Amino acid sequence: MTSASVEGLKPARPQPRRWLRVLGAVVLLVLLAVVVAVAATWLTARYWSENVLTVDDDRLSMEIEAPAATGIRQIHTTEWEECGPVRSYSIRGTRPSDVLVVVELVPTECARAAENEEALNGQHGLYRTIDDVPQPEDVAETSTSLGEAVIFTQDYTECTNVCRDYREPVAIIALDEPVDPAYPTVVVRGDRETVDREELDEMVSSVRAPY
Numbered sequence: 559m560t561s562a563s564v565e566g567l568k569p570a571r572p573q574p575r576r577w578l579r580v581l582g583a584v585v586l587l588v589l590l591a592v593v594v595a596v597a598a599t600w601l602t603a604r605y606w607s608e609n610v611l612t613v614d615d616d617r618l619s620m621e622i623e624a625p626a627a628t629g630i631r632q633i634h635t636t637e638w639e640e641c642g643p644v645r646s647y648s649i650r651g652t653r654p655s656d657v658l659v660v661v662e663l664v665p666t667e668c669a670r671a672a673e674n675e676e677a678l679n680g681q682h683g684l685y686r687t688i689d690d691v692p693q694p695e696d697v698a699e700t701s702t703s704l705g706e707a708v709i710f711t712q713d714y715t716e717c718t719n720v721c722r723d724y725r726e727p728v729a730i731i732a733l734d735e736p737v738d739p740a741y742p743t744v745v746v747r748g749d750r751e752t753v754d755r756e757e758l759d760e761m762v763s764s765v766r767a768p769y
Contacts, residue, residue, distance in 0.1 A: 623764035
């Protein structure tokens with residue numbers, strides 16, 4: 559081999575070993591998974607420890623802490639005859655089909671609210687004040703940051719093939735500063751026996767403005 563040919567040769571660049579690249583990718587994925595897991599755990603703990611649900615629209619502005627709630631399942635407005643539009647917010651439980659609590663607004667013009675009878679088969683009563691409740695039981699008054707509240711229990715019956723009776727806890731809050739003057743009160747009601755009276759009492763005491 560001549561000196562010219564020797565000088566023309568260049569040393570080969572060392573190639574990174576394939577297993578090092580694979581190891582680096584694995585380490586990166588593991589670190590990413592750890593970060594995601596930590597973030598998910600923090601968010602889940604924060605979410606389940608607070609369970610704060612917010613309603614802030616043209617009819618109601620309110621935050622409420624609901625045990626075992628996962629969000630608002632449905633916002634529905636019903637036009638009742640001789641009543642006007644009734645706005646309902648169904649707060650779902652741990653399963654999407656569960657309704658844990660119903661938050662409801664009945665307008666003052668609702669003449670039908672003065673004609674409530676037995677709570678039966680999906681008709682839980684249209685309430686503006688305690689005077690609209692046919693047979694309230696265990697009536698108590700309390701204060702919230704949004705206004706004075708009356709809490710009571712009512713009998714509710716649901717009949718399909720057989721009839722079953724429930725003890726529903728209900729609260730009516732008189733809003734100091736209603737968003738819409740036509741809706742000066744808000745009802746918070748457990749759906750059948752999804753929450754007991756003590757749990758509803760705690761929820762009502764947590765009610766506050768969202769800002």
